[in-house]
Amino acid sequence: DSGVTQTPKHLITATGQRVTLRCSPRSGDLSVYWYQQSLDQGLQFLIQYYNGEERAKGNILERFSAQQFPDLHSELNLSSLELGDSALYFCASSSGQGDGYTFGSGTRLTVV
Amino acid sequence: EDQVTQSPEALRLQEGESSSLNCSYTVSGLRGLFWYRQDPGKGPEFLFTLYSAGEEKEKERLKATLTKKESFLHITAPKPEDSATYLCAVQEGNNDMRFGAGTRLTVKP
Numbered sequence: 001d002s003g004v005t006q007t008p009k010h011l012i013t014a015t016g017q018r019v020t021l022r023c024s025p026r027s028g029d030l031s032v033y034w035y036q037q038s039l040d041q042g043l044q045f046l047i048q049y050y051n052g053e054e055r056a057k058g059n060i061l062e063r064f065s066a067q068q069f070p071d072l073h074s075e076l077n078l079s080s081l082e083l084g085d086s087a088l089y090f091c092a093s094s095s096g097q098g099d100g101y102t103f104g105s106g107t108r109l110t111v112v
Numbered sequence: 113e114d115q116v117t118q119s120p121e122a123l124r125l126q127e128g129e130s131s132s133l134n135c136s137y138t139v140s141g142l143r144g145l146f147w148y149r150q151d152p153g154k155g156p157e158f159l160f161t162l163y164s165a166g167e168e169k170e171k172e173r174l175k176a177t178l179t180k181k182e183s184f185l186h187i188t189a190p191k192p193e194d195s196a197t198y199l200c201a202v203q204e205g206n207n208d209m210r211f212g213a214g215t216r217l218t219v220k221p
Binding site: 002004033035042043045048056058088090092099100101102103104105106108 | 144146148153154155156157158161199201207208209210211212213214
Protein backbone atom coordinates (compact mmCIF):
# COMPACT_ATOMS: atom_id res chain seq x y z
CA ASP A 1 0.00 0.00 0.00
CA SER A 2 1.62 3.22 -1.21
CA GLY A 3 -0.58 5.47 0.92
CA VAL A 4 -2.27 7.01 -2.13
CA THR A 5 -5.82 5.71 -2.51
CA GLN A 6 -7.72 5.75 -5.78
CA THR A 7 -11.33 4.76 -6.33
CA PRO A 8 -12.86 3.08 -8.14
CA LYS A 9 -10.30 0.52 -9.37
CA HIS A 10 -12.31 -0.29 -12.47
CA LEU A 11 -14.95 1.67 -14.36
CA ILE A 12 -16.85 0.69 -17.48
CA THR A 13 -19.08 3.29 -19.07
CA ALA A 14 -20.61 4.22 -22.40
CA THR A 15 -19.54 6.89 -24.84
CA GLY A 16 -20.94 10.32 -24.07
CA GLN A 17 -21.15 9.67 -20.35
CA ARG A 18 -19.43 11.49 -17.47
CA VAL A 19 -17.39 9.87 -14.68
CA THR A 20 -15.55 11.02 -11.58
CA LEU A 21 -12.33 9.49 -10.35
CA ARG A 22 -11.27 10.06 -6.77
CA CYS A 23 -7.85 10.25 -5.14
CA SER A 24 -6.75 10.58 -1.51
CA PRO A 25 -3.10 11.59 -1.25
CA ARG A 26 -0.53 10.19 1.15
CA SER A 27 -0.83 11.69 4.60
CA GLY A 28 1.01 15.02 4.77
CA ASP A 29 1.38 15.46 1.00
CA LEU A 30 -0.01 18.72 -0.34
CA SER A 31 0.51 18.12 -4.06
CA VAL A 32 -1.68 15.88 -6.18
CA TYR A 33 -0.93 14.97 -9.78
CA TRP A 34 -3.09 13.21 -12.35
CA TYR A 35 -1.61 11.11 -15.15
CA GLN A 36 -3.16 9.16 -18.01
CA GLN A 37 -1.51 5.98 -19.25
CA SER A 38 -2.64 4.37 -22.47
CA LEU A 39 -0.94 1.50 -24.30
CA ASP A 40 0.48 3.65 -27.07
CA GLN A 41 1.35 6.84 -25.19
CA GLY A 42 2.91 5.99 -21.86
CA LEU A 43 2.36 8.21 -18.82
CA GLN A 44 1.00 11.60 -19.81
CA PHE A 45 0.77 14.40 -17.25
CA LEU A 46 -2.70 15.92 -17.00
CA ILE A 47 -2.83 18.37 -14.10
CA GLN A 48 -1.35 19.24 -10.70
CA TYR A 49 -2.93 20.75 -7.60
CA TYR A 50 -1.10 22.09 -4.59
CA ASN A 51 -3.00 22.72 -1.37
CA GLY A 52 -6.27 23.29 -3.21
CA GLU A 53 -4.97 25.42 -6.06
CA GLU A 54 -4.20 24.44 -9.62
CA ARG A 55 -0.43 24.56 -10.07
CA ALA A 56 0.28 23.15 -13.55
CA LYS A 57 -1.55 21.84 -16.59
CA GLY A 58 -0.34 19.29 -19.08
CA ASN A 59 -2.09 17.56 -21.93
CA ILE A 60 -5.53 17.75 -20.37
CA LEU A 61 -8.53 17.89 -22.68
CA GLU A 62 -11.21 20.57 -22.23
CA ARG A 63 -13.69 17.74 -21.53
CA PHE A 64 -11.64 16.87 -18.45
CA SER A 65 -11.48 18.88 -15.24
CA ALA A 66 -10.17 18.39 -11.73
CA GLN A 67 -10.25 19.93 -8.30
CA GLN A 68 -8.64 19.48 -4.91
CA PHE A 69 -10.78 19.86 -1.84
CA PRO A 70 -9.90 21.36 1.60
CA ASP A 71 -9.20 17.88 2.98
CA LEU A 72 -6.69 17.53 0.09
CA HIS A 73 -8.46 14.73 -1.73
CA SER A 74 -8.83 15.29 -5.44
CA GLU A 75 -11.33 14.39 -8.11
CA LEU A 76 -10.83 14.09 -11.85
CA ASN A 77 -13.99 14.58 -13.90
CA LEU A 78 -14.15 13.17 -17.40
CA SER A 79 -17.13 14.13 -19.56
CA SER A 80 -18.47 13.41 -23.05
CA LEU A 81 -16.39 10.25 -22.96
CA GLU A 82 -14.97 8.81 -26.15
CA LEU A 83 -13.54 5.37 -26.91
CA GLY A 84 -10.07 6.89 -26.97
CA ASP A 85 -10.39 7.95 -23.34
CA SER A 86 -10.07 4.33 -22.28
CA ALA A 87 -6.88 4.17 -20.23
CA LEU A 88 -5.38 3.82 -16.78
CA TYR A 89 -5.66 7.02 -14.78
CA PHE A 90 -3.12 7.46 -12.01
CA CYS A 91 -3.03 9.86 -9.16
CA ALA A 92 0.25 10.66 -7.43
CA SER A 93 1.13 12.82 -4.47
CA SER A 94 4.23 14.48 -3.10
CA SER A 95 5.26 16.82 -0.34
CA GLY A 96 6.37 19.33 -2.97
CA GLN A 97 9.92 19.42 -1.66
CA GLY A 98 11.58 17.97 -4.75
CA ASP A 99 11.19 14.33 -3.80
CA GLY A 100 9.67 11.65 -5.98
CA TYR A 101 5.99 11.13 -6.42
CA THR A 102 4.05 8.34 -4.76
CA PHE A 103 1.54 6.77 -7.11
CA GLY A 104 -1.77 5.13 -6.40
CA SER A 105 -2.78 1.84 -7.98
CA GLY A 106 -4.86 3.59 -10.64
CA THR A 107 -8.36 3.53 -12.06
CA ARG A 108 -8.85 1.50 -15.22
CA LEU A 109 -11.44 3.26 -17.35
CA THR A 110 -13.06 1.41 -20.22
CA VAL A 111 -15.37 3.34 -22.53
CA VAL A 112 -17.63 1.12 -24.66
CA GLU B 113 10.24 17.67 -28.73
CA ASP B 114 10.76 14.68 -26.43
CA GLN B 115 12.44 15.61 -23.18
CA VAL B 116 13.05 12.04 -22.04
CA THR B 117 14.06 9.13 -24.28
CA GLN B 118 14.55 5.62 -22.98
CA SER B 119 16.31 2.76 -24.70
CA PRO B 120 15.95 -0.01 -25.48
CA GLU B 121 12.15 -0.26 -25.67
CA ALA B 122 12.34 -3.88 -24.60
CA LEU B 123 15.12 -6.05 -23.19
CA ARG B 124 15.17 -9.78 -22.64
CA LEU B 125 17.85 -11.21 -20.35
CA GLN B 126 18.72 -14.59 -18.96
CA GLU B 127 18.79 -14.83 -15.19
CA GLY B 128 22.20 -13.63 -14.02
CA GLU B 129 22.95 -11.72 -17.25
CA SER B 130 23.79 -8.14 -16.24
CA SER B 131 22.86 -5.18 -18.44
CA SER B 132 22.02 -1.46 -18.46
CA LEU B 133 19.02 0.64 -19.38
CA ASN B 134 19.51 4.13 -20.77
CA CYS B 135 17.60 7.36 -20.21
CA SER B 136 18.67 10.47 -22.13
CA TYR B 137 17.16 13.87 -21.39
CA THR B 138 17.21 17.36 -22.90
CA VAL B 139 15.97 19.63 -20.10
CA SER B 140 18.23 22.54 -19.21
CA GLY B 141 17.56 23.13 -15.53
CA LEU B 142 17.37 19.63 -14.15
CA ARG B 143 15.89 19.55 -10.68
CA GLY B 144 15.90 15.78 -10.44
CA LEU B 145 15.92 12.56 -12.45
CA PHE B 146 13.75 9.74 -11.16
CA TRP B 147 13.60 6.00 -11.80
CA TYR B 148 10.44 4.01 -11.25
CA ARG B 149 9.48 0.36 -11.62
CA GLN B 150 6.01 -0.49 -12.92
CA ASP B 151 4.41 -3.92 -12.88
CA PRO B 152 1.50 -4.62 -15.26
CA GLY B 153 -1.74 -2.96 -14.17
CA LYS B 154 -0.12 -1.27 -11.18
CA GLY B 155 1.11 2.18 -10.35
CA PRO B 156 4.78 3.13 -10.76
CA GLU B 157 6.91 2.36 -7.71
CA PHE B 158 9.62 4.86 -6.82
CA LEU B 159 13.20 3.57 -6.98
CA PHE B 160 15.72 6.43 -7.05
CA THR B 161 16.17 10.18 -7.32
CA LEU B 162 19.40 11.62 -8.76
CA TYR B 163 20.09 15.33 -8.54
CA SER B 164 23.50 16.05 -10.03
CA ALA B 165 25.99 14.64 -12.53
CA GLY B 166 28.25 12.03 -11.00
CA GLU B 167 25.70 10.93 -8.43
CA GLU B 168 25.08 7.19 -7.98
CA LYS B 169 22.50 5.28 -5.96
CA GLU B 170 22.08 1.57 -5.31
CA LYS B 171 19.30 -0.71 -4.18
CA GLU B 172 19.76 -4.46 -4.17
CA ARG B 173 20.65 -5.45 -7.76
CA LEU B 174 19.96 -1.98 -9.17
CA LYS B 175 22.37 0.92 -9.51
CA ALA B 176 21.47 4.27 -11.05
CA THR B 177 24.01 6.77 -12.36
CA LEU B 178 23.67 10.28 -13.80
CA THR B 179 25.64 12.38 -16.27
CA LYS B 180 24.78 15.79 -17.71
CA LYS B 181 22.86 14.22 -20.58
CA GLU B 182 21.78 10.75 -19.51
CA SER B 183 21.19 8.27 -16.77
CA PHE B 184 21.83 4.56 -16.65
CA LEU B 185 20.07 1.92 -14.61
CA HIS B 186 22.46 -0.99 -14.20
CA ILE B 187 20.99 -4.36 -13.30
CA THR B 188 23.47 -6.84 -11.87
CA ALA B 189 22.71 -10.58 -11.97
CA PRO B 190 18.97 -10.03 -12.51
CA LYS B 191 16.34 -12.46 -11.30
CA PRO B 192 12.92 -13.21 -12.87
CA GLU B 193 11.25 -11.04 -10.24
CA ASP B 194 13.08 -8.03 -11.68
CA SER B 195 10.89 -8.31 -14.77
CA ALA B 196 8.91 -5.08 -15.08
CA THR B 197 8.79 -1.84 -17.02
CA TYR B 198 11.36 0.67 -15.81
CA LEU B 199 10.41 4.30 -16.21
CA CYS B 200 12.66 7.33 -16.16
CA ALA B 201 11.31 10.81 -15.43
CA VAL B 202 12.79 14.30 -15.20
CA GLN B 203 11.73 17.37 -13.33
CA GLU B 204 12.82 20.76 -14.66
CA GLY B 205 12.75 23.61 -12.19
CA ASN B 206 9.41 23.72 -10.42
CA ASN B 207 7.64 21.99 -13.29
CA ASP B 208 5.89 18.66 -13.13
CA MET B 209 7.60 15.33 -13.71
CA ARG B 210 7.78 14.17 -17.35
CA PHE B 211 8.15 10.47 -18.08
CA GLY B 212 9.87 8.51 -20.78
CA ALA B 213 8.11 5.65 -22.55
CA GLY B 214 9.89 3.05 -20.45
CA THR B 215 11.97 -0.07 -21.00
CA ARG B 216 10.12 -3.36 -20.68
CA LEU B 217 12.51 -5.83 -19.03
CA THR B 218 11.96 -9.58 -19.12
CA VAL B 219 14.30 -11.87 -17.18
CA LYS B 220 14.07 -15.54 -18.12
CA PRO B 221 14.96 -18.24 -15.55
